[in-house]
Amino acid sequence: MDIWLEPDSSKDKTRTSQTLARGLRILDCFVTYGEELGVAELSNLLHLPRTVVARLVTTLAEHGYLAQNQENKKYRLGMSAYILGMHANREYSLRQMAWPSMQCLAASSGETVSLTMLDEERLVGICIASIDSPLPIKLTTRTGSVLPLHRGATRKILLAYASEAIKETVLTQLQEISQSSPDSVESLKKELLEIRRKGYAYSEEELDDGAFAVAAPILTEKGELLAGIGVAGPIYRKTEESLQRLISLILSSAREIEKRWTQPL
Known part of the structure; x- marks a missing residue:
């Protein structure tokens, strides 16, 4: 050395x-x-x-x-170094590599698309890129917004694929700080396992009334978490058929970004 x-x-x-x-x-x-x-x-x-x-x-x-x-x-x-590097060299940042797939997903779904990363120090999810739906009634996601990991599909996907140490810390803090019952924490544990089994997360009205979201993980070749990509919109536009289509679209977009990340031009 x-x-x-x-x-x-x-x-x-x-x-x-x-x-x-x-x-x-x-x-x-x-x-x-x-x-x-x-x-x-x-x-x-x-x-x-x-x-x-x-x-x-x-x-x-x-x-x-x-x-x-x-x-x-x-x-x-850490995240501050990433953000600094992202501004210094946007061409090779995850945001730039994800952007073409985000644009295609936004056009195909007609809903708001966001890219979220895990801040392991503050134990929150940070939106690093977003494309709002062109429709008059929509869910808006602001780039730079910070939200807890235990609510909403776009944050739960990060928690589900985080390290066991981070999951345990979040669950422990959730029970201690918010006075959540052991049953609700246990329910979240089971939900995180189910998210990993299915490969995507789904939520309804966990952050905003009348809204739903679907999210998928973006992983490295080693299976480590890079980010989460999500689609969100008003529940009244969602049907079982459209939801299944969104799930297929978002999983495909996540795989495209992973390929672009591991095989940059």
């Missing part, structure tokens, strides 16, 4: 911040040396004391630039 040394102390540092430079070098490590790194590994790579590294990664995690894997306690790049 390579070691990153501190910059030459003979250089003029009066116009730079050593703390900021160290934080940026920590972020660089995740690009160069691996998707997940622990404090000890970062300490060795950067030739910095563990206490210094621990303080820096804690700060980066608090601001969303790193996210901690609750199972092995290692860190990886």
